[in-house]
Amino acid sequence: MITQKHITILEKALHEQGLFVTCGKNPPNLMSTHWGSIGYFFNRWVFILPVRQNKLSHEIIDQTGEFTVSVPYTDLRNAIMKADIISGRKVDKFIELHLHPVKAKQVNSFVVGDCGLHLECKVIYTSEITRAVLNDAIFDELYSKKDYHTMYFAEIIMVWEK
Secondary structure, three states: OOOHHHHHHHHHHHHHOOEEEEEOOOOOEEEEEOOOEEEEEOOEEEEEEEEEOOOHHHHHHHHHOEEEEEEOOOOOHHHHHHHHHOOOOOOOHHHHOOOOEEEOOOOOOEEEOOOOEEEEEEEEEEEEOOHHHOOHHHHHHHOOOOOOEEEEEEEEEEEEEO
């Protein structure tokens, strides 16, 4: 399953260039993230993924209850930055960014074939960020537009490298 090597690679990529998250399948939707965490909750290894409530990925993850995380082993910063600003409601991001979807092994979605490490995840718990419980400094810095995140706690059901 998940090893310390995988955790180190994932955390480094998260802080240095970001990760790809894929959900759905017709076509698969792609987003990038620079936020997230890996940890041990509910006696399971989980990836905690924040997704803004107005995003297509939010809709899809709510419907399917699953997603994949793909960690680049090469420099894909440009594609990660572009994935942040292109809407999956308007274009197929895989085509637009010249990335290659590969069928996931355990969840009903895809991974980014251009990446080296893949986590396949099933949502086991969600939590909505709300103003009532949010620190004032964080609200002022990140949520003045009231575009809150849902935090998806997802069990990592498969980890594989390409």
